[in-house]
Amino acid sequence: MDYQKILDDIAAELEDYDREGHLPDYIPELQQVKADAFGMVLCTLDGQSYHTGDSDHPFSIQSISKVLSLTLAFQRAGESIWKRVGVEPSGHPFNSLGQLEYENGIPRNPLINAGALVIADILVSRLDRPLDDFLAFVRKAAGTEAIDYNHAVAESERQYGDRNAALVHLLKSFGNIQNEVSEVLEFYYHQCAIDMSCRQLARTFLLYANHGKFSGSGDEIINFSRSKRINAVMQTCGFYDEAGEFTFKVGLPGKSGVGGGIAAIHPGRYSVAVWSPLLNAKGNSYKGMKALEWLTTRTGFSIF
């Protein structure tokens, strides 16, 4: 499979593709970005790596971080996390309070905001130095120390974070938050404000293609069974109210962020990261979705 050619073709064709989409309006800091950027990196399990475009340009991973925090919480707190968050797709926007209210404070899954906030609460409880320990975990998964929180973005999220604050208070009113609201939000705003490049992100997600082991060291972060289940959650819940569409057209487990990034994997084969800042109406990268659709079409294999 000539992955390099496929990536180059995709990048070339997307250059002429219609320039649609919008930047997210609720985090001002995220609007300081080159709107027409495009980068894509694919890493295979056998150690090869292919890249095209702005593959080393750091961007805000935003909600992609939810997969990483879920992984660390799953590792630390085990199956107990599923008492506090479900695994069903939401069928609603990513930050719905009405659904959470209707479901009595148990978020439908860990990849919508409400669920990620519960996971953040678990990490605040379980980690000695939450922000340091989480960053260390991400750096280890990415195989590099050159990753950090973007404090300007975290601050921007805090200033415009009333809806997330509302979610944490509502969760707490149902008894599903154990720490102070401000602590949970502080952790969450930083977790979302990590900057990574496509190269770093693809490298990190090899973990999931490799069923829980770091590709380099072979260290097991989470076991086979849990890794498969995280992949399953990505498949059904990774794209907000567009998870079905992504499954339908791309057919790979993945996770998007409003920073324009998407990470996806083909279990047992490869991980892939793509970045393009303009978002479609559902909040997923417009060109990123298209790139991944073309990738599975041209490689000829999805998990289905």
Next chain:
Amino acid sequence: MDYQKILDDIAAELEDYDREGHLPDYIPELQQVKADAFGMVLCTLDGQSYHTGDSDHPFSIQSISKVLSLTLAFQRAGESIWKRVGVEPSGHPFNSLGQLEYENGIPRNPLINAGALVIADILVSRLDRPLDDFLAFVRKAAGTEAIDYNHAVAESERQYGDRNAALVHLLKSFGNIQNEVSEVLEFYYHQCAIDMSCRQLARTFLLYANHGKFSGSGDEIINFSRSKRINAVMQTCGFYDEAGEFTFKVGLPGKSGVGGGIAAIHPGRYSVAVWSPLLNAKGNSYKGMKALEWLTTRTGFSIF
């Protein structure tokens, strides 16, 4: 009309009536109360007053305060308040976030929590010393200085106030809160934590029976038209998701609180306050509802 006999009969019959209902569980301080208390006071526009039972025992007025804060906000900010809150019944529990989300941050009316929080925000903006000024207004309406905030109750509300905090954050995310979240909540928790007796409350609500003028001094607090409209809002929105039932069975504008109090009026005739702490499933005083139903049946007149 022999109001005294009607009140005495109601009190006597309610003594033998089934002892149903529950105390509110989400404000611990409100559980420190004599569960089988009952008091009732009726004041006519011509200056007569009738009372029975625990008519001088102070209790937490809770949501009844929403009518008073609405009145003061209407006086200070005029018709502009209706840009930020509607006048439609909610058809949902008093503290629903889902509805507020669906309605894009404009609460359906000023007597559900979301709406009262917007009104509180208006008062925080408009009053020089919000808590002092609001208390002074209530004291003037009641014709007595012997009314105060119950700080223990306010503190209890604060500690168990995550749902209200969620509402204010959600409102703010829609741009419908202008002050700091903590300021608005502080005002709101105190406004709800005023202690009054049935006698004080009935006296206060004469204002609405008298179309906006204090019965004693004759001072106009709000004009005729605005008073009528506050009465209309009480009629359609005063009893959470039981407003229709109250209108159907009692047929008077009124407002209930989870402290077990209800204040109601017959425009142009009388005001009435009743207190009995045990609540029905919808959060309204069980015996209080019954007492008012019997009152309009036995006097033979409602507004319909």
Next chain:
Amino acid sequence: MDYQKILDDIAAELEDYDREGHLPDYIPELQQVKADAFGMVLCTLDGQSYHTGDSDHPFSIQSISKVLSLTLAFQRAGESIWKRVGVEPSGHPFNSLGQLEYENGIPRNPLINAGALVIADILVSRLDRPLDDFLAFVRKAAGTEAIDYNHAVAESERQYGDRNAALVHLLKSFGNIQNEVSEVLEFYYHQCAIDMSCRQLARTFLLYANHGKFSGSGDEIINFSRSKRINAVMQTCGFYDEAGEFTFKVGLPGKSGVGGGIAAIHPGRYSVAVWSPLLNAKGNSYKGMKALEWLTTRTGFSIF
């Protein structure tokens, strides 16, 4: 009170008023109407009658018929009807299925479509010849034989009646319809398709101003208590999702229809009917709402 002058002034001022609103699009037959028609009739309990504009022009009473069918069902089946339908405002559009589903097949009130369909089912069960008997009741209330079903409108409603058919099937799935779906719909489509003039409608609604007695004969149709409760239901539920607005601005119990008619009453004083076909966004007559608002402002009295 010079009602005639008030009516004439209203009519004159409405002529120059902005010509807003739309005709209902889901019943084609209702679009065959003079869009800028306006008529208004007020009948006092002491037998006087005042009129202006197109006061004798028949129009389709549509949902106003729901008050009449409720009255007949209440007379025939008594309090048992409240086991099958509530008295709470809906907080949703008039034909919502989601709300009915959520409430397990018990419509929130008898003046939304779902509730009126349950009432229709009761009448189909209780009346020997449902359509004939209902028409006879309406004619008697109006004091004239010159009222009839408009079969072309009924047929038009049947052809575009899939949403009402969905409601009846959903009600039946919850066990809240006892007759054949087609029978209930046939009755309902005809009930809505009665043609009346403002003069006939005002005369008919005197019944409710007069607490259940025909103004002419003095015959009691429903007793005092039940009449008051029907008035209460009109107040809280008579204008779909604009009931609060109507209560707030007009302050009278009433009921609107998509044919552009509104009937309202001041208990103990008068009944009033107004007709103007163009509807506002909530489906109520644009000029009709304005006319009634001006009426209570200029007479200086509402029930509040």
Next chain:
Amino acid sequence: MDYQKILDDIAAELEDYDREGHLPDYIPELQQVKADAFGMVLCTLDGQSYHTGDSDHPFSIQSISKVLSLTLAFQRAGESIWKRVGVEPSGHPFNSLGQLEYENGIPRNPLINAGALVIADILVSRLDRPLDDFLAFVRKAAGTEAIDYNHAVAESERQYGDRNAALVHLLKSFGNIQNEVSEVLEFYYHQCAIDMSCRQLARTFLLYANHGKFSGSGDEIINFSRSKRINAVMQTCGFYDEAGEFTFKVGLPGKSGVGGGIAAIHPGRYSVAVWSPLLNAKGNSYKGMKALEWLTTRTGFSIF
């Protein structure tokens, strides 16, 4: 892989497993069944077949038929079907009207009732003799003529089918049904009332494991791309509001029915059918879900 031993072990362990669940109460005919039946059949792409328990006992396939009707509609009407039905998981019960109303008559996916009714409408339009042609298609896929409609079950569904009738009327009110309501329902009730055994069902679903080709003849029914997309829809939408749970625990595309059957596939490897009539709270076979969870655990591979 010793599939036979795995199947036998599962059957043996399930015999001692807790006997939970209930029979569906809304289709009386489906209650005439041996509640503790259990059968399971697995067919590999290389032509092997493994079975255990009641593997030849016919049962009502119910909603499993929705995958077959979708396949035939996709074949006949092509991509145009996606204008009338989405591919997103619903996050609601399988027969929700409120969701359909909110989504303006476009069902979220073809595997909930509303979506399957739209697909039925498409087939009624596209097939010359809808019931005969659909049955012929199923027989061909199953490789046997010994499959038929169970008319008693179809009749039972018709008698208790008010909710489905409500759905079709609601769809039609949005313009998303083109044929007569009665025709669409007639087709739908029969499609659900096909009786098949696990053996027949597993054989039929080889089609999806084989990416659209009949395993016997090699005839292509739908092309590779479309077959993958049907598998994707099964993955995200095949188990009502338990699709996430099934993906999480089993990790295979599949579809369940209230008759107690489940069909699932491992693309490129095998198809599997299981039957056990008692249902869990979400309406999926209690033991069937467990059997498939154990199958992927013991074989060691899911698609994730």
